[in-house]
Amino acid sequence: EIVLTQSPTTMAxxxxxxxxxxxxxxxxxxxxxxxQQKSGTSPKPWIYDxxxxxSGVPDRFSGSGSGTSYSLTISSMEAEDAATYYCLQRxxxxxxxxxxxxxxxx
Amino acid sequence: xxxxxxxxxxxxxPTQTLSITCTVSGFSLTSYYMQWVRQTPGKGLEWMGxxxxxxxxxxxxxxxxxxxxxxxxxxxxxxxxxxxxxTEDTGVYYCARDWDHFDYWGQGVMVTVSS
Numbered sequence: 001e002i003v004l005t006q007s008p009t010t011m012a013x014x015x016x017x018x019x020x021x022x023x024x025x026x027x028x029x030x031x032x033x034x035x036q037q038k039s040g041t042s043p044k045p046w047i048y049d050x051x052x053x054x055s056g057v058p059d060r061f062s063g064s065g066s067g068t069s070y071s072l073t074i075s076s077m078e079a080e081d082a083a084t085y086y087c088l089q090r091x092x093x094x095x096x097x098x099x100x101x102x103x104x105x106x
Numbered sequence: 107x108x109x110x111x112x113x114x115x116x117x118x119x120p121t122q123t124l125s126i127t128c129t130v131s132g133f134s135l136t137s138y139y140m141q142w143v144r145q146t147p148g149k150g151l152e153w154m155g156x157x158x159x160x161x162x163x164x165x166x167x168x169x170x171x172x173x174x175x176x177x178x179x180x181x182x183x184x185x186x187x188x189x190x191x192x193t194e195d196t197g198v199y200y201c202a203r204d205w206d207h208f209d210y211w212g213q214g215v216m217v218t219v220s221s
Contacts, residue, residue, distance in 0.1 A: 033207055035151075042200055042214050043143075043151070048207035055209075086151055088208075094166040095153035 002027050004087050004098035012104040019074040021101045023065075023087035032070035033088040034063060037100075043086060047072060079105045108132035110201055110212035117218050118191050126215055128184040128201030135159070135177055139204040140184045142175060145214070146197030156204065157184060191219045 003026040013019045023032055031050045035043035045054035047063035050070060060075045074081055082105045087098040114126035128140065142154040155165035157175045165173050174187045184201055198214040 035208075042211040043208075044211070045207050045209050054207065088151075088153075093164065094168065097151035097153065099150050 001094055002029060002089055002092055002096050004089060004096055006085075006087060006098035006101045008101060009099070010102040010104070012106045013074075013077040014106040015077055015079065017077045017106075019077050019081075019103065021072045021085055021103070023070045023072075023098050025068045025070070025089055027092075028067045029070075029089040029091035031089075031091065032063065032065055033090065034072050035086045035088065036083045037086065038083045046085070077105065081105075108203065108210045110203065110210055112199060112201055112212045112215040114199065114215040114217055116216065117220065119221050120191055120193060120219055122191055123187060123189040124191055124195070124199075124217060124219075126186045126199050126201075126217070128186070128212055130182050130184070130201075130203070133203065135179045135182060135184065140175075140177070141202045141204045141208055142184075142186050143200045143202060143208075144195075144197050145200070146194065148194055154186070154199075193219050195219045 005024045007022050034047040036046045037043040051063045062073045084100045084102045086100045109131045112128050118124050139156050139158050141156040145151050155175050157163050163175050172188050172190050177184045196219045198216050200214045201212045202208040203210040
């Protein structure tokens with residue numbers, strides 16, 4: 001099973017600040033997928049195939065990476081970006097999620 | 107428009123069987139994979155399994171032989187059944203449509219396993 005380790009676990013950013021969340025895989029994966037979840041709601045697709053933005057995702061978000069290291073970046077933090085972000089690998093079974101990064105606004 | 111909605115029992119006793127239905131609209135089950143994901147306090151988001159557009163299935167071995175996923179395309183429904191429930195199975199269960207990514211999710215159904 002591929003274990004995904006996200007860092008940081010929690011963080012707070014000021015409006016306008018650049019934010020980077022990392023997801024490291026225990027073995028190489030082909031792509032990484034990201035979801036955003038706000039309290040009491042379902043996860044939303046956010047970034048797929050490492051760098052493709054899901055429908056409706058603002059272009060201040062971007063994704064990058066390869067092999068065992070992937071990241072989600074927000075170029076300029078906004079209040080609405082406060083949420084928990086999860087990574088997902090589907091390169092091998094079982095599909096596995098990271099444990100999440102809780103992002104708060106300062 | 108695409109919609110998914112999970113319905114289930116809410117409360118299930120330990121050792122009993124959980125049955126959840128995912129009713130979809132706006133697309134055909136014969137064109138998409140359907141995924142099941144749960145979110146528990148102990149393990150966070152967990153992939154459970156999926157049913158392919160052609161009807162074959164794939165399961166997370168974590169659930170061993172407890173889990174079964176099936177569908178009724180005429181009713182636009184996908185079913186999850188899991189037996190031998192434990193208190194650790196308490197959580198929110200989601201179905202999600204899958205093309206090249208999990209693009210639509212249901213609202214989830216909360217399941218509590220307790221006597």
